[in-house]
Every structure is written in structure tokens, then in C-alpha cells.
Amino acid sequence: ETGVTQSPTHLIKTRGQQVTLRCSSQSGHNTVSWYQQALGQGPQFIFQYYREEENGRGNFPPRFSGLQFPNYSSELNVNALELDDSALYLCASSSPSSSVYNEQFFGPGTRLTVL
Amino acid sequence: TQLLEQSPQFLSIQEGENLTVYCNSSSVFSSLQWYRQEPGEGPVLLVTVVTGGEVKKLKRLTFQFGDARKDSSLHITAAQPGDTGLYLCAGGGWATDSWGKFQFGAGTQVVVTP
Numbered sequence: 160e161t162g163v164t165q166s167p168t169h170l171i172k173t174r175g176q177q178v179t180l181r182c183s184s185q186s187g188h189n190t191v192s193w194y195q196q197a198l199g200q201g202p203q204f205i206f207q208y209y210r211e212e213e214n215g216r217g218n219f220p221p222r223f224s225g226l227q228f229p230n231y232s233s234e235l236n237v238n239a240l241e242l243d244d245s246a247l248y249l250c251a252s253s254s255p256s257s258s259v260y261n262e263q264f265f266g267p268g269t270r271l272t273v274l
Numbered sequence: 275t276q277l278l279e280q281s282p283q284f285l286s287i288q289e290g291e292n293l294t295v296y297c298n299s300s301s302v303f304s305s306l307q308w309y310r311q312e313p314g315e316g317p318v319l320l321v322t323v324v325t326g327g328e329v330k331k332l333k334r335l336t337f338q339f340g341d342a343r344k345d346s347s348l349h350i351t352a353a354q355p356g357d358t359g360l361y362l363c364a365g366g367g368w369a370t371d372s373w374g375k376f377q378f379g380a381g382t383q384v385v386v387t388p
Contacts, residue, residue: 163316165316192375192376194378199380200380200381201278201280201362201364201378201379201380201381202317202362202364202376202378203378204375204376204377207375215375217375247314249316249317251316262307262319262322263319263376264319265309265316265317265318265319266316267314267315267316268314268315268316270314
């Protein structure tokens, strides 16, 4: 069983640029959630994708957008990068049909630095 | 803003000592998860508790969910250096549209020195 993978591992961008982060969900999981984790903080929920549709969003501006593909992999896009966007971006996969406990499994994250 | 308050924020102990980490909220959760995260890595799920008053044991780790489903604790017996990490609690909502959308605490950094 393949776990959750994310790419790239690290990324450095400048303010105003755009970035795309990628996530492959764990085998058999159809739901992907994205989180932002600033230094010294817990992860903050950005949004979730279920069967290629956005299924809930946290308190993040519209310049944070996403996609989910038919194979359930997902992308997180951030436009007009700001310094405060520097963080570890985590994706987590889950499957309502396979877990009655609402369990999700995280990837290793992408460390984004905005200069 | 973290809806889940974790305490203490930082804990440094010697190998062999016991420790307890707390996770408190004014909200009621359908389930609560505990994770351990190491630097530069994603959180790793340790346990999920779903029933008020539930106690789960995972080797030297004991997890408890409060009767009112608002709080939880993690107790480590005879801590080892391998227990070092950031311990995060995360609460799940009741509604079906809250599936997989967890509220996280800020974490407790635990350092166990030999």
C-alpha cells in the first residue's frame, strides 16, 4: 500500500509569484485535505476535495485554490504569494467508506519559503 | 486561532520519567486524534478516540477522551528519547460535511534527553 506523497519537498518563491503543490493520495482514498502549518503552530485546514469537487473550505482567501483529478491526486495553487504564505503545506488523504473513525493520513509536506 | 488548546507548549524531561500532555476545548468533538510530528515531516497518526470516557493504550502511551468529549490527555510512561517530537491533537466535527476537516491544537513539543 502506497502512502501519501507530496512534491516538491522544498520550494523558494518571491512575493507576487504563483506556486503549485502536488499530492498523491494513499491507495484507495478518495478524499484529500490540504493544511497550512506555520512555524510553531498546528496545521490549519485550507480545503478538502472529494470526488473532484471542493468539499469545504477553511478561512483562506480565494488566491488559494485547488484541483482533484480522477485518480484522486490533488493540486494546491497559491497566487500572488505573500511573505506570510511561508509554511509547511500538508495534504492528508482519507476515505469515508474505509474508516468509521474519520482517520486521515498525512504526507511529508512541502516547505514553501516566500522571499 | 486554535480552537483546541494544548498544554504545556514545551516539555523537557529525562529518559525514564513520565509525562502528560493535555488538549482542551469548549467544543464537543465526534472524535479526537493524536499525532506525533518530527521536524520536516508530516504528522503521524497515533490514535483515534471516539467515545466519551474512552481510554486507549499504545505500548507506553495512554490516551483518554473526556466524558464530555471536549478534552483529552496523552500520558507517556517511562519516556524514551524516541518519544521526542511535536504532539498534536485534532478534533473532528459531527456533521457529515465536516468529514476529514480537523481542528488542530498548536502542539506540545516534547524533548526526552538520555
